[in-house]
Amino acid sequence: MKDSLLTERQKAILRHRRQGLTQQQIGDLIGTSKANICIIEKSALENVRRAHEALQFMYTLDAGFLCVIPSGADLLTVPETIFREASDRGVKVRYNTIGLINRLCDSVPEHVKARLVKDEIQVYMNDDGEIYFE
Amino acid sequence: MKDSLLTERQKAILRHRRQGLTQQQIGDLIGTSKANICIIEKSALENVRRAHEALQFMYTLDAGFLCVIPSGADLLTVPETIFREASDRGVKVRYNTIGLINRLCDSVPEHVKARLVKDEIQVYMNDDGEIYFE
DNA sequence: ACGAGGTTAAGTGGAAGTGTTTAAATCCAT
DNA sequence: ATGGATTTAAACACTTCCACTTAACCTCGT
Numbered sequence: 309m310k311d312s313l314l315t316e317r318q319k320a321i322l323r324h325r326r327q328g329l330t331q332q333q334i335g336d337l338i339g340t341s342k343a344n345i346c347i348i349e350k351s352a353l354e355n356v357r358r359a360h361e362a363l364q365f366m367y368t369l370d371a372g373f374l375c376v377i378p379s380g381a382d383l384l385t386v387p388e389t390i391f392r393e394a395s396d397r398g399v400k401v402r403y404n405t406i407g408l409i410n411r412l413c414d415s416v417p418e419h420v421k422a423r424l425v426k427d428e429i430q431v432y433m434n435d436d437g438e439i440y441f442e
Numbered sequence: 443m444k445d446s447l448l449t450e451r452q453k454a455i456l457r458h459r460r461q462g463l464t465q466q467q468i469g470d471l472i473g474t475s476k477a478n479i480c481i482i483e484k485s486a487l488e489n490v491r492r493a494h495e496a497l498q499f500m501y502t503l504d505a506g507f508l509c510v511i512p513s514g515a516d517l518l519t520v521p522e523t524i525f526r527e528a529s530d531r532g533v534k535v536r537y538n539t540i541g542l543i544n545r546l547c548d549s550v551p552e553h554v555k556a557r558l559v560k561d562e563i564q565v566y567m568n569d570d571g572e573i574y575f576e
Numbered sequence: 577a578c579g580a581g582g583t584t585a586a587g588t589g590g591a592a593g594t595g596t597t598t599a600a601a602t603c604c605a606t
Numbered sequence: 607a608t609g610g611a612t613t614t615a616a617a618c619a620c621t622t623c624c625a626c627t628t629a630a631c632c633t634c635g636t
Contacts, residue, residue, distance in 0.1 A: 309622090310492075310622065310623080311492075312492060312495060312496070313447070313489075313492040313493060313495065313496040314496050314499060315593095315594070315595090317594080317595070318594095319499060322499075322500075322503060323503060326503045330610085330611060330612090331611070331612065331613095332610080332611070332612095340595080340596070340597090341596080341597070341598085342611080342612075343596090343597080343598080343599090343612090343613080343614085344595070344596060344597075345612095346611095346612060346613060346614085347594095347595080347596090347613090347614090348594085348595070350613085351593080351594075351595095355447075355496060356496055356497070356500055358444075358445075358446060358447040358493070359447060359492070359493035359494075359496040359497050360493075360497065361446060361447065362446070362447040362448050362489060362490055362493040363490070363493050363494065363497065365448060365453060365456075366456075366490055369456060369457055369460045383540060404556050404557075405556075405557070406517060406543060406547060406554075406556070406557060407547070409540060409543065409544070410543070410544045410547050410548065413540055413541070413544050414544065414548075420540075422538050422539075422540070423538075423539070423540060434460075434461075436462075438460070443592085443593095444591095444592065444593080449623095449624070449625090451624080451625070452624095464580080464581060464582085465581070465582065465583095466580080466581070466582090474625080474626070474627090475626080475627070475628085476581080476582075476583095477582090477583080477584085477626090477627080477628080477629090478625070478626055478627075479582095480581095480582065480583060480584085481583090481584090481624095481625080481626085482624085482625070482626095484583085485623080485624075485625095
């Protein structure tokens, strides 16, 4: 039973790498070829990418249209807008202010610049008050 | 070559589950037993946990102690504290206010309640201005 | 106690990931 | 262009994961 996505081998190599060692040096250190280090490092990074993708998926499970956040809006005012729209529909948003901002930045980081909304953002919500952005 | 941590089967079940279907209903829908749905859902959630853990690892590759956020602090004041501490060390934090709040809530959600820090949080930083919490 | 929803255990076939080696192939800077 | 670093290809045992079944077992609320 695997309890971790990254193997100990992969973690060790990522650590050594972050410390500035070359693949050759790591190979000598743990007793294998540089080619092997290369492959292990590569699959480690691939695992990290998959991890990121999986969490993104969890954040964007199902929902229906709620409202639009106009370009130029202050990020900190977005939750208030969403709470009002949801209230109009008689649905209680299942996130607080902080949670909403988190969700937004996670889902559509490319639409955000510092505290400003760069591009228009579509907001969706389901009957449970679940929110997501696009 | 697998390009995703969660399989299509797992994603489908997580979606249906999020929509409120029971395991039995999903089983009938996609033609398998409820026990099977249970197991697939379970391993899907296990995968999500591993994804989270893997990203945590990446965030905590080498870094050094920065400061402590005391219990009871307002979440919105945390970035300011961190910026000041980092500045004292001559390092530029690689996150803005919003980014820091996101990172904090993602990393240690169990230490946060609404806008308040429930339990003391340790903050670490490396030479690149990368931040992580514990 | 009954039933609905959920969980667990044990086993199976097939698919994919892991760590390895060896050898050849790119990069990139001095 | 020579040498150091990195990447790729192909192949190999070995392990783990995935979806699935059957059957039994919790745990609620009514």
